[in-house]
Amino acid sequence: MTAETTHEPLTYGNTLRELATDQGVLRYHEAGEGPPLLLLHGSGPGVTGLRNFRGNLPVFAARFRCLILEFPGFGVSDPTDQHPMMAASGAVTRFLDGLGLDRVDVIGNSMGGIVGAQAALAHPDRVRRLVTIGGIGRGIFSPAPGEGIRLLMEFTEHPTRERLVQWLxxxxxxxxxxxxxxxxxxxxQATDPDTLASARRMYGKAAFAAAASAAAASDAPPYWATLHRLKARTLITWGRDDRVSPVDMALLPMRTIPDVEVHIFPDCGHWVMVEQKHAWESAVLAFLTRADDA
Structure with a gap:
């Protein structure tokens, strides 16, 4: 019986769980009962899954078995020797296998949305519905990288409180x-030595440049060029005023994902689930609970 069903407040201590895998311990937070709902966090200094979704957890736990996975490389789950983005994709599969979950709904924030889309592309029978929060797609009109990504790179190279505040x-x-x-x-969290080292593998200037060069030289298509293969019914949510991943990024997935809806929230930046909490929760709950044939 979970904290939600016993009416206890949802806290870090009573929702934290551990799952031993062949690549270390995955830590996660669990609350509620019902259909499984996997929540995947974004990246950035000091991020954790619980910090991304703690404000939304009580609402979703009333209807779903909520599982907030902590990706390796962000200071909570055991790290791996992989790039954090690659480790995240593998962690999702290990997590679902470890808990014996055949099919889930997924909510992914920013990087978590990309990881969720990759999971749905690789295992179309395991993701029923997908909700993304910013981040997915690629820029059409806006310069890249966006302002928030540039500030993130500056903090990662030279971490100071002032740079952290600018990024926030x-x-x-x-x-x-x-x-x-x-x-x-x-x-x-962000200045923990291991977490900072992992962040530099993603957002250090040298790592960013190396990733761009590798992508240009690769014959494999980027994930956004394969979104037309996505089978999961998808809801894209975005803040109109997002300065990290500008809203024009939604245009490509909006046109290529076969069964997709888009909801753009006004007066809202990158953290849609925080700044437009009630409106976002209402839209997502309506999407996730709608009958499959509707």
């Missing part, structure tokens, strides 16, 4: 959301 402000439309408490918890 790029994530939101409403600057009052960047509180001292948020800054402090992000700073502690």
């Amino acid at each position: 402000h790029s994530m939101v439309y409403d600057p009052s959301l960047v509180t001292e408490e948020l800054i402090e918890e992000r700073w502690r």
